[in-house]
Amino acid sequence: MVNAEISEEVKEHIDDKFTIDDISQYTPFVSVYALNALGVKGKHNFKDRTIILGTAYLIMGATVNILKHTGNVERPDGTSKNSFPSGHTATAFxxxxxxxxxxxxxSVWYGITGYVIASGTGFFRMYNNRHWLTDVAAGAGIGILSTKIAYWTHSFIKKHIFKDKETLNGMILPFYNGKESGLGLVLTF
Structure with a gap:
C-alpha cells in the first residue's frame, strides 16, 4: 500500500507531458560538443562542426515539418493529425x-552509444503513445540522411556562405517552459 501511495504522490507532481524522450532527442548531438569540451577531439573544429549541424538541422526540420503539415496521420493517442514522421526521432538520429x-x-563506440540513445528515443515515442512504428522509422531515416547530406555539402556551404568568416562563436542552451522543452542556439559569424 505504501508503494501505491508514493506512486500516486509522485504522479501528482510530475508533468505527464514531460518525458525522457523530450531530452534524449538532443543528447547525441550535444555529446559532440561535450566530448570536445572534455578534450576529446573530433573530426572538425567548432566552426565546421556547427555549420554541419546547422545544415543538418535545417534539412531535417524542413523535411519533417513539410511532411507533418501535408500529411494527415492521426497520432496513436488521438491528440492531433501530425504524427508522421517523428520529429523527436529525426532529431535523435x-x-x-x-x-x-x-x-x-x-572510437566507434561513441557513435554506437548515440544510436542506442536515438533508438531509445524512438522507442519511448511509441511507448508514450505519441507515434506509430512507421513514424519512428521514417524519422530515423530522415535524421540520418539529413546529416549525411550536411557532410556531403559542407565544403560547398563553407566556401560559398562562410567564405570570409574566420570565426564562428555560438552557444547552446536548453529550455523548458512548463509545457515545452528544447534547445536554443545562438551563433555569431
Missing amino acids: MGAEFLMQEYKDV
Whole structure:
C-alpha cells in the first residue's frame, strides 16, 4: 500500500507531458560538443562542426515539418493529425549520425552509444503513445540522411556562405517552459 501511495504522490507532481524522450532527442548531438569540451577531439573544429549541424538541422526540420503539415496521420493517442514522421526521432538520429561522423575515428563506440540513445528515443515515442512504428522509422531515416547530406555539402556551404568568416562563436542552451522543452542556439559569424 505504501508503494501505491508514493506512486500516486509522485504522479501528482510530475508533468505527464514531460518525458525522457523530450531530452534524449538532443543528447547525441550535444555529446559532440561535450566530448570536445572534455578534450576529446573530433573530426572538425567548432566552426565546421556547427555549420554541419546547422545544415543538418535545417534539412531535417524542413523535411519533417513539410511532411507533418501535408500529411494527415492521426497520432496513436488521438491528440492531433501530425504524427508522421517523428520529429523527436529525426532529431535523435540526426545527432547520432553527427556523433558517429565526428568521432568514428576516435572510437566507434561513441557513435554506437548515440544510436542506442536515438533508438531509445524512438522507442519511448511509441511507448508514450505519441507515434506509430512507421513514424519512428521514417524519422530515423530522415535524421540520418539529413546529416549525411550536411557532410556531403559542407565544403560547398563553407566556401560559398562562410567564405570570409574566420570565426564562428555560438552557444547552446536548453529550455523548458512548463509545457515545452528544447534547445536554443545562438551563433555569431
